[in-house]
Amino acid sequence: MKELRYRFSTGFFITLSLALLVFGSNNNSVVNRIRADVSGIFVPLLDVISRPLEAADDFIEWTQNLAIVFSENKQLREENNRLRQAQIKASQLAIDNQRLKRLLNVGEGQVETIAAARVVSDSGSPFFKSVLINRGTEDGLKNRQAVINEDGIVGRTINVGASSARVLLATDINSRIPVKLASSGINMILEGDNSAFPRLGFLPIGEKVAVGDLILTSGYGMVFPPDLPVGQVVKIDGDDIRIKLSAKLHNLNYVSIVGYNIIRRPAAADPKEPRSEEPGG
Amino acid sequence: MKVQETKTERGIRAVLPFLSTLALILLMQPQYKIAYFNNMVPFLSLAAVYYWCIFKPRLMPVSVVFLLGLIQDILSGGPLGMMALLLILVRVFVLSQGRRLLEREFLFNWLVFFVLALVFGFVTWAVASLYLREAQNYWTILGQSMLTIVIFPAVVWILGRVRRLLVAEIR
Numbered sequence: 319m320k321e322l323r324y325r326f327s328t329g330f331f332i333t334l335s336l337a338l339l340v341f342g343s344n345n346n347s348v349v350n351r352i353r354a355d356v357s358g359i360f361v362p363l364l365d366v367i368s369r370p371l372e373a374a375d376d377f378i379e380w381t382q383n384l385a386i387v388f389s390e391n392k393q394l395r396e397e398n399n400r401l402r403q404a405q406i407k408a409s410q411l412a413i414d415n416q417r418l419k420r421l422l423n424v425g426e427g428q429v430e431t432i433a434a435a436r437v438v439s440d441s442g443s444p445f446f447k448s449v450l451i452n453r454g455t456e457d458g459l460k461n462r463q464a465v466i467n468e469d470g471i472v473g474r475t476i477n478v479g480a481s482s483a484r485v486l487l488a489t490d491i492n493s494r495i496p497v498k499l500a501s502s503g504i505n506m507i508l509e510g511d512n513s514a515f516p517r518l519g520f521l522p523i524g525e526k527v528a529v530g531d532l533i534l535t536s537g538y539g540m541v542f543p544p545d546l547p548v549g550q551v552v553k554i555d556g557d558d559i560r561i562k563l564s565a566k567l568h569n570l571n572y573v574s575i576v577g578y579n580i581i582r583r584p585a586a587a588d589p590k591e592p593r594s595e596e597p598g599g
Numbered sequence: 600m601k602v603q604e605t606k607t608e609r610g611i612r613a614v615l616p617f618l619s620t621l622a623l624i625l626l627m628q629p630q631y632k633i634a635y636f637n638n639m640v641p642f643l644s645l646a647a648v649y650y651w652c653i654f655k656p657r658l659m660p661v662s663v664v665f666l667l668g669l670i671q672d673i674l675s676g677g678p679l680g681m682m683a684l685l686l687i688l689v690r691v692f693v694l695s696q697g698r699r700l701l702e703r704e705f706l707f708n709w710l711v712f713f714v715l716a717l718v719f720g721f722v723t724w725a726v727a728s729l730y731l732r733e734a735q736n737y738w739t740i741l742g743q744s745m746l747t748i749v750i751f752p753a754v755v756w757i758l759g760r761v762r763r764l765l766v767a768e769i770r
Contacts, residue, residue, distance in 0.1 A: 328687065328690075331683070332684060335684035338669075339681060343678075353679070356670070360670075367628070368630065371629050371631060438629070439628035439629055442637060442640030443727075444739035444740055445677070445727035446676050446727075512736065514634075514635075568630070568632065569632045569634075
């Protein structure tokens with residue numbers, strides 16, 4: 319009798335696991351909600367567990383910085399002088415640019431930082447690349463929003479709960495990000511494949527890419543704002559172009575979640591503008 | 600009154616295997632800030648389920664193993680049911696051995712675990728490859744299995760201390 323009960327319960331739970339594996343895919347909204355809720359319960363705990371690791375990492379970085387502080391100082395002074403010159407030039411160009419854009423009525427993207435979040439957990443698996451952050455719908459997050467840090471893009475939100483969210487990293491096999499070559503503006507797609515170096519796909523025939531080329535986001539797809547740093551080409555093997563991401567995805571402490579919208583300023587003198595707001599129009 | 604107290608105490612002790620395994624699952628979650636290590640965090644939950652199924656199988660019933668696997672799946676963002684299924688299979692394997700694993704010395708258990716961790720890694724790879732419909736890189740999972748084997752004595756030592764709490768009080 320006991321043997322029978324053991325067999326029955328084991329069989330039952332094996333079947334249940336298999337059913338979940340087959341039917342509980344990521345597109346199922348009930349499963350997603352449960353996932354988000356359970357993650358939300360554990361996030362405060364994971365937040366506490368991950369703090370000492372962050373402190374240790376900060377300490378290591380601090381000692382490293384201490385060692386190079388003198389040589390770096392001299393270098394930074396020189397760079398500072400150079401940048402001051404460049405800043406003057408850049409502000410002139412920015413004014414020019416703004417004036418020309420207004421003339422052309424170019425739809426300008428509006429980028430807003432929705433929240434800053436701490437990364438509290440990592441999938442830790444070679445097959446699924448995602449991290450958990452401690453911000454959710456309560457902080458204004460939604461699905462499919464860009465996640466970046468100070469170095470470049472990190473990924474996008476995929477499962478947002480009330481106070482936690484899962485971020486699909488750019489290296490995950492399911493990640494596709496529209497990017498462009500910084501120098502020529504050729505559009506391509508960054509395809510994750512679970513390796514540390516994601517692949518660049520859809521290079522137009524006849525176009526060339528070289529090792530060291532900079533890659534930026536293109537802004538297509540309306541998830542990532544344009545011109546954010548993505549990475550650099552590190553290896554080309556026939557059609558296989560590999561990118562080293564600017565952001566260190568194995569060492570994420572804080573990330574920003576950004577929203578991106580296109581806004582068109584109504585040009586007052588333009589007769590082709592929609593007249594819905596005019597009385598009687 | 601006194602009897603009830605000991606009952607609650609006993610209840611608390613009975614969940615120690617669950618709590619200790621859950622703690623190890625939580626330890627698998629944070630980012631360890633080390634390149635490549637993030638891809639191959641040791642399967643601490645495998646070591647814990649293996650340990651408790653040998654020494655206290657009644658405190659690690661199949662429903663608890665299922666729950667722990669599910670929590671791990673949710674926290675790590677993997678496919679729901681994958682770890683639940685694999686950990687249940689580990690339990691089935693250990694229980695099929697009867698008392699054979701219980702009465703042997705540590706080195707023998709480690710050797711069995713060596714093979715088990717490799718098979719576990721391989722099955723994880725197979726399930727993930729099927730789930731993602733693309734054959735995945737198997738070197739990282741081999742590394743993950745190896746790290747699990749290396750860290751096994753430490754896990755056994757910690758869980759041994761937890762078990763001593765159990766043994767001392769409930770006879």
